[in-house]
Amino acid sequence: MGHDDDASLTGKLLIAMPGMGDPRFEKCVIFMCAHGEDGALGLIVNKPSPGLSFEQLLDQFDIPRGPASSEIRIHFGGPVENGRGFVLHSGDYDENESTLQVSGDFGMTATLDILEHIAEGNGPSRALLALGYSGWGPGQLEGEILQNGWLTCDASPALVFDPDDETKWESALATLGVDPLTLSATAGRA
DSSP states (O other): OOGGGGGOOTTEEEEEOTTOSOGGGTTOEEEEEEEETTEEEEEESSOBOTTOOHHHHHHHTTOOOOTTGGGOOEEEOOSEEEEEEEEEEETTOOOOTTOEEOSSSEEEEOSHHHHHHHHHTOSOSSEEEEEEEEEEOTTHHHHHHHTTSEEEEEOOHHHHTOSOGGGHHHHHHHHTTOOGGGOOTTTTOO
């Protein structure tokens, strides 16, 4: 690890600024699972995937439904590999050697066995499932931040796992003391 760890956004939230120009990221809040010199990977946490339930996903993978099946909502995690599921979850789940422990509060697991554990009721205490992810090449995200495409803030489990996706963008801005109404899509452009 180099000396750039302090600049890493791993475990933080990215908040999309109005007018960033990419409709897929409009009012997005993205939890950063990994960020380093070879690029970045994050999951959008406030865009539900309408029309797909956790039960349907279990059926697709022939995983038996269990007592806790219906509690998990499916989200659009980003435009990359959106046939793949990524479970962002509380840090209390470590049954799985493939879990990426992002921080004490968060882990991310992308293998099917976490779906089985969740269905059985043995999964993490809090989780959301994202289909696809948001990825950036080396230096790309830093460039977008410099162009005021994103604000960053600390990630709290209460915000990330909040069942109300509609309020996450405003809530994330509020942690920075920013009122969404003061954000103009033309800010910073001559």
